[in-house]
Amino acid sequence: MxxxxxxxxxxxxxxxxxxxxxxxxxxxxxxxxxxxxxxxxxxxxxxxxxxxxxxxxxxxxxxxxxxxxxxxxxxxxxxxxxxxxxxxxxxxxxxxxxxxxxxxxxxxxxxxxxxxxxxxxxxxxxxxxxxxxxxxxxxxxxxxxxxxxxxxxxxxxxxxxDSEKRKKIHLAAVFACNFSNHMYSVALHLLSEQDVDFKKLEPLIKETVNKAINLSPDKAQTGPALRNDKKVIDEHIEMLNNYPEFQKIYKLISESIYKINKK
Amino acid sequence: MxxxxxxxxxxxxxxxxxxxxxxxxxxxxxxxxxxxxxxxxxxxxxxxxxxxxxxxxxxxxxxxxxxxxxxxxxxxxxxxxxxxxxxxxxxxxxxxxxxxxxxxxxxxxxxxxxxxxxxxxxxxxxxxxxxxxxxxxxxxxxxxxxxxxxxxxxxxxxxxxDSEKRKKIHLAAVFACNFSNHMYSVALHLLSEQDVDFKKLEPLIKETVNKAINLSPDKAQTGPALRNDKKVIDEHIEMLNNYPEFQKIYKLISESIYKINKK
Incomplete structure (x- = not known):
């Protein structure tokens, strides 16, 4: 050939x-x-x-x-x-x-x-x-x-x-792929507890991706952390009492969303 | 009508x-x-x-x-x-x-x-x-x-x-949508520094979503945290020295990925 x-x-x-x-x-x-x-x-x-x-x-x-x-x-x-x-x-x-x-x-x-x-x-x-x-x-x-x-x-x-640039791209890919997938895993665990199929989130997840690609993720952000809606945030943190791991993630990412968007 | x-x-x-x-x-x-x-x-x-x-x-x-x-x-x-x-x-x-x-x-x-x-x-x-x-x-x-x-x-x-169930679904949605979008934001910031267009990640992000939906996110997980590849993880953490916020997120989510998959 x-x-x-x-x-x-x-x-x-x-x-x-x-x-x-x-x-x-x-x-x-x-x-x-x-x-x-x-x-x-x-x-x-x-x-x-x-x-x-x-x-x-x-x-x-x-x-x-x-x-x-x-x-x-x-x-x-x-x-x-x-x-x-x-x-x-x-x-x-x-x-x-x-x-x-x-x-x-x-x-x-x-x-x-x-x-x-x-x-x-x-x-x-x-x-x-x-x-x-x-x-x-x-x-x-x-x-x-x-x-x-x-x-x-x-x-x-x-x-x-080159190698330096590739390493940075790889690091970005870890956030965009492995870490976003872990967010889906957390959602899966929370939904399983309620007998709700993970597929219920499919339109939401796909629209999130399309918005991020078409608007840029910074402009596409929504949710309680962006609004700094303390009442909802505190209730969510309480709801995660049985999942200390997920609770820490919730707090840290909410803080980071708020900070990145205040700039 | x-x-x-x-x-x-x-x-x-x-x-x-x-x-x-x-x-x-x-x-x-x-x-x-x-x-x-x-x-x-x-x-x-x-x-x-x-x-x-x-x-x-x-x-x-x-x-x-x-x-x-x-x-x-x-x-x-x-x-x-x-x-x-x-x-x-x-x-x-x-x-x-x-x-x-x-x-x-x-x-x-x-x-x-x-x-x-x-x-x-x-x-x-x-x-x-x-x-x-x-x-x-x-x-x-x-x-x-x-x-x-x-x-x-x-x-x-x-x-x-009902209200209780809806609140749990909403919490799952915050992880699947707002938090995954924040992971894209982090990736965007890391790529901007290298003059790489965020759209370069589009195939990766879309395949991540399709895998999560079709296989379940737990089965779809890949990456250094899953493999517990300490060399790559440590290098990534060092590369994030100028972003203490993202560094904390990297550590916490990597630990959580490893733990959730060890079970």
């Missing part, structure tokens, strides 16, 4: 978690050859390999040294071990982590970079990759061009972002 | 804020006659009145006493004053607040209830009311039936919810 010009000898995926799974499938579906899936757990390596018609192994020595690209979608602790022990002849090595500097690869490989998808992945859910912003970084021009070629066959939102 | 059987003599809207505006327009668009808009600010009463072809006033005495329905979409402090001073001959009086008990109307009116829309409203944004869950409460069967008739002409998600 013409797409495979720079990656004709195939791509090795190291990892079989959420990011590895989604990226391997997206690359496979875009016509790239997946050479090997490596995972510490043979069973999960096999499961992903079956989906992308590749070999699989749980033995790092069996990862071929002649792939054109090595995608390291691994937990931080394991990443350092792999960097030290992976044998690469000529291929590019990238990691997919928002919070790890490109410097982790220095003095180890010739061609390396970062391929960070700004998205939340969960196995078993399909993602339309054409919507996913990819943050690219590379240690030389040739590698950068090749990674852009790859990125642009997956999405039209590929940008060059 | 046939819809107006129970409300042929018109509806008085007290308030001209976000909820009053959206509800008045939705009722008007469903064919109900809006009799009067009352607001303490004549200018905003007039603005809304022009949209729903009604009279307007900032003088409570001028609110006609023969309307079939009085919708009190007011701030808590003003609500109590209005309850004490509003003259009503036969009509139903409702408020629209998530956190106020139906008891506020006792010993004052004959027919009363609550008409709480579980949605976030901001002026200038159109809302498809057919998607908005309405929580209805009433002090007698006849009033309940009339309010359901009204609610069902706006939405197919109208339910009878």
């Amino acid at each position: 013409s797409k495979n010009n720079s990656f004709g000898n195939g791509i090795a995926i190291l990892g079989s978690g959420n990011v590895a799974t989604h990226l391997a499938k997206a690359l496979f579906n875009s016509g790239y050859k997946i050479k090997t899936i490596y995972s510490r757990t043979l069973e999960s390596a096999k499961e992903l390999a079956l989906n992308v018609k590749s070999d699989f192994t749980n033995n790092l020595v069996q990862v071929p040294d002649d792939a054109d690209l090595y995608v390291l979608a691994l937990k931080d602790e394991i990443l350092e071990y792999i960097v030290q022990h992976l044998k690469v002849r000529h291929g590019i090595v990238v990691h997919t982590a928002g919070s790890i500097s490109i410097e982790i690869f220095e003095n180890t490989f010739n061609n390396f970079g970062v391929f960070y998808p700004l998205q939340t992945f969960t196995k078993g859910r399909n993602i339309d990759f054409s919507n996913v912003p990819l943050c690219i970084e590379a240690n030389n021009e040739q590698t950068k061009n090749k990674l852009f070629e790859l990125a642009r066959s997956l999405t039209n939102q590929a940008d060059f972002i | 046939s819809k107006n059987n129970s409300f042929g003599n018109g509806i008085a809207i007290l308030g001209s804020g976000n909820v009053a505006t959206h509800l008045a327009k939705a009722l008007f668009n469903s064919g109900y006659k809006i009799k009067t808009i009352y607001s303490r600010t004549l200018e905003s009463a007039k603005e809304l009145a022009l949209n729903v072809k009604s009279d307007f006033t900032n003088n409570l005495v001028q609110v006609p006493d023969d309307a079939d329905l009085y919708v009190l979409a007011l701030k808590d402090e003003i609500l109590e004053y209005i309850v004490q001073h509003l003259k009503v001959r036969h009509g139903i009086v409702v408020h629209t607040a998530g956190s106020i008990s139906i008891e506020i109307f006792e010993n004052t009116f004959n027919n009363f209830g609550v008409f709480y829309p579980l949605q976030t409203f901001t002026k200038g944004r159109n809302i498809d009311f057919s998607n908005v869950p309405l929580c209805i409460e009433a002090n007698n069967e006849q009033t309940k039936n009339k309010l359901f008739e009204l609610a069902r002409s706006l939405t197919n998600q109208a339910d009878f919810i």
Whole structure:
């Protein structure tokens, strides 16, 4: 396939978690050859390999040294071990982590970079990759061009972002994704107690998102904390007496909403 | 119009804020006659009145006493004053607040209830009311039936919810809407510093919501706090040194995510 010009000898995926799974499938579906899936757990390596018609192994020595690209979608602790022990002849090595500097690869490989998808992945859910912003970084021009070629066959939102900037974007993403999701978890727990389905909040949650995107979240804010409605706030805090954890969150976020909007 | 059987003599809207505006327009668009808009600010009463072809006033005495329905979409402090001073001959009086008990109307009116829309409203944004869950409460069967008739002409998600349950739903909504929106605000501030457009997070935020709705937020959680990835967490906390407020939020929510998922 013409797409495979720079990656004709195939791509090795190291990892079989959420990011590895989604990226391997997206690359496979875009016509790239997946050479090997490596995972510490043979069973999960096999499961992903079956989906992308590749070999699989749980033995790092069996990862071929002649792939054109090595995608390291691994937990931080394991990443350092792999960097030290992976044998690469000529291929590019990238990691997919928002919070790890490109410097982790220095003095180890010739061609390396970062391929960070700004998205939340969960196995078993399909993602339309054409919507996913990819943050690219590379240690030389040739590698950068090749990674852009790859990125642009997956999405039209590929940008060059250096490590410092990527870390800040990742931190913003933790608030916008992991922390907002935790707010939904708290709501779920409060509703379950009342036998109310979480789906009842679907129109509210979706409108909240649409307002934030279209107006900006600062302009879209509503609620008792914004109005500094002490009566409602105090009653809510009392209602959370059985949830000291949620009570602390309620107080702290209410204060922060009030402060940010007073400015 | 046939819809107006129970409300042929018109509806008085007290308030001209976000909820009053959206509800008045939705009722008007469903064919109900809006009799009067009352607001303490004549200018905003007039603005809304022009949209729903009604009279307007900032003088409570001028609110006609023969309307079939009085919708009190007011701030808590003003609500109590209005309850004490509003003259009503036969009509139903409702408020629209998530956190106020139906008891506020006792010993004052004959027919009363609550008409709480579980949605976030901001002026200038159109809302498809057919998607908005309405929580209805009433002090007698006849009033309940009339309010359901009204609610069902706006939405197919109208339910009878008593005051205690409604307060809990409102509290859940504060987490799911106001607090998640604040997480977007924090992300916005962090991204602005890097000259990155907040819209870059749109696919991430939308997938977070879709996952939460389709899988449940507990199952959908990802990120450093869930993995208890101390290295990333500590680095993030350090990156927030200039934002002590956001730093506290980061710590508290990360702890809560870890705890809720350990269970």
